[in-house]
Amino acid sequence: MIVDAHVYLGSCLFGYGQSLDEVRARMERLGIDKAVLVPVKPQDYHLGPANELVAQVVRTHPDRFLGLCRVDPWQTEAAVSEARKGFDEMGACGLYLDPWEENFQANDDIVSPLVEEARHRSKPVVINAGHPRVSHPTQIWDLACQFPDVQFVACNGGQINICGLLLFEARRMMEACANITVQTAGTYREDFLEEIASEVGEERVIFASRSPVYDQEFEMARVRLAHLSESQKDKLWSANALALFH
Amino acid sequence: MIIDSHTHVDKVGWYDPPETILRLMDEAGIDKSIIMTYGDAPDVEGSLEYIAEAVQKYPDRLIGYARLNPGRGEEAHRLFEKAMEEYGFKGLKLHPVGNLCHPAGAETIEIIELACRYGAPVLFHCGDEELTLPLQIAQAAEECPEATIILGHMGGYFHWKDAIRVAERCENVVLDTSALPYPQAIREAVDRVGSRRVLYASDGPGCDPSLEVHKVKMAHLTPEDEEAVFHLSIETILDKVTNSGDRS
Numbered sequence: 001m002i003v004d005a006h007v008y009l010g011s012c013l014f015g016y017g018q019s020l021d022e023v024r025a026r027m028e029r030l031g032i033d034k035a036v037l038v039p040v041k042p043q044d045y046h047l048g049p050a051n052e053l054v055a056q057v058v059r060t061h062p063d064r065f066l067g068l069c070r071v072d073p074w075q076t077e078a079a080v081s082e083a084r085k086g087f088d089e090m091g092a093c094g095l096y097l098d099p100w101e102e103n104f105q106a107n108d109d110i111v112s113p114l115v116e117e118a119r120h121r122s123k124p125v126v127i128n129a130g131h132p133r134v135s136h137p138t139q140i141w142d143l144a145c146q147f148p149d150v151q152f153v154a155c156n157g158g159q160i161n162i163c164g165l166l167l168f169e170a171r172r173m174m175e176a177c178a179n180i181t182v183q184t185a186g187t188y189r190e191d192f193l194e195e196i197a198s199e200v201g202e203e204r205v206i207f208a209s210r211s212p213v214y215d216q217e218f219e220m221a222r223v224r225l226a227h228l229s230e231s232q233k234d235k236l237w238s239a240n241a242l243a244l245f246h
Numbered sequence: 247m248i249i250d251s252h253t254h255v256d257k258v259g260w261y262d263p264p265e266t267i268l269r270l271m272d273e274a275g276i277d278k279s280i281i282m283t284y285g286d287a288p289d290v291e292g293s294l295e296y297i298a299e300a301v302q303k304y305p306d307r308l309i310g311y312a313r314l315n316p317g318r319g320e321e322a323h324r325l326f327e328k329a330m331e332e333y334g335f336k337g338l339k340l341h342p343v344g345n346l347c348h349p350a351g352a353e354t355i356e357i358i359e360l361a362c363r364y365g366a367p368v369l370f371h372c373g374d375e376e377l378t379l380p381l382q383i384a385q386a387a388e389e390c391p392e393a394t395i396i397l398g399h400m401g402g403y404f405h406w407k408d409a410i411r412v413a414e415r416c417e418n419v420v421l422d423t424s425a426l427p428y429p430q431a432i433r434e435a436v437d438r439v440g441s442r443r444v445l446y447a448s449d450g451p452g453c454d455p456s457l458e459v460h461k462v463k464m465a466h467l468t469p470e471d472e473e474a475v476f477h478l479s480i481e482t483i484l485d486k487v488t489n490s491g492d493r494s
Binding site (some may be wrong): 105157160162163164165186188189190191192214215217218221222225226227 | 247255260371373374375378399402403425426428431432449451452453454456457460461464
């Protein structure tokens with residue numbers, strides 16, 4: 001079974017996007033059984049309708065899709081209300097925070113009330129991680145320490161740096177915080193993912209493509225070709241994600 | 247035939263003996279790889295010798311580039327001459343993050359000009375970090391039009407469009423495909439600057455050469471373009487190298 005733990009749905013302000021038909025056709029072609037849908041930031045900046053679009057798809061195809069609720073911490077009380085609505089009315093399986101596109105620091109105080117909402121419901125918080133200044137591994141690490149009973153999922157292997165300089169910090173983050181899992185999408189250096197799965201914990205890595213930001217087929221190859229055992233890969237492909245998102 | 251234009255072998259820091267990259271080359275069906283250290287000579291003692299020994303041990307599989315700190319001036323020049331003339335290296339690797347030399351600073355331009363005397367390509371780390379941005383390296387390419395300047399990683403995660411734009415502007419700029427996570431960027435690079443200026447590279451062994459080969463195949467190039475990217479383009483560059491330094 002293959003679960004893609006991060007697939008964007010909708011047309012994004014920043015130029016990327018995909019329709020449900022495109023998502024489903026590619027899942028069919030690539031043999032992906034299930035996807036966690038993530039709302040994009042739309043042209044009109046309003047995340048509410050983007051969350052509703054994801055929720056509708058999940059309601060219609062509960063066997064194929066799960067959905068995250070995306071909120072902008074700068075919306076303060078309105079964001080908290082949106083998160084509550086996402087969990088209690090729209091069936092969101094987790095919260096999505098994007099410090100890069102919403103322009104806030106991942107460990108800022110404005111994030112805390114939102115993480116509290118996730119904590120009350122035992123839902124994970126997915127963060128677009130690895131962006132210098134807003135979601136550096138040390139900032140994700142700091143946030144995870146503030147909420148040790150919340151599960152966090154860091155996109156991009158927790159680090160985006162083609163120099164390799166963030167590999168050290170991301171590894172330290174993973175060793176220090178048992179409540180952080182990393183996604184495979186776009187990760188610099190496959191040996192980083194292999195080492196996290198083999199040396200830190202095989203339950204700490206999940207397959208995700210962040211399609212269409214990254215190429216879903218290429219991101220599958222990243223896992224398929226990894227130097228891991230088949231049982232470890234089974235966990236990356238689906239078991240770890242299914243344990244987190246429900 | 248596949249030649250990997252950018253891989254690493256080193257004995258300090260990230261410890262990667264030559265056998266590591268050779269194992270991954272065999273997995274990926276790669277015939278030859280260009281190897282370089284992670285650290286600069288002479289700052290890291292014995293680094294050039296380590297590459298020379300690896301090339302001597304596996305002469306049919308490995309080709310050496312000298313990674314140097316241009317800020318070391320004459321000492322770096324002497325080491326480059328030794329690497330070319332005694333060790334038979336084929337190029338120069340510069341990583342400005344490690345040595346804090348601007349890619350178009352006077353000391354960097356001097357060592358690029360020295361590389362030109364050997365017809366040797368200059369491979370820059372070219373990513374998203376200061377001193378490595380495509381538009382910063384473009385200043386060196388424009389100042390040294392005779393040099394072959396390779397943009398390793400072709401601008402990384404956020405600057406690949408700049409890298410292609412620089413290659414369009416500077417005919418002496420070549421792009422290497424390593425590590426950036428976008429197969430479509432390779433296709434766009436080939437469409438806009440031609441396959442003879444795009445090199446297959448992995449940045450292995452940390453980045454998996456097999457996955458990097460797959461990435462090029464996912465670009466859906468014509469068979470002719472794919473052959474150029476996988477080996478003809480780098481062969482043409484290496485054919486111009488002379489180890490006697492008398493090219494000019």
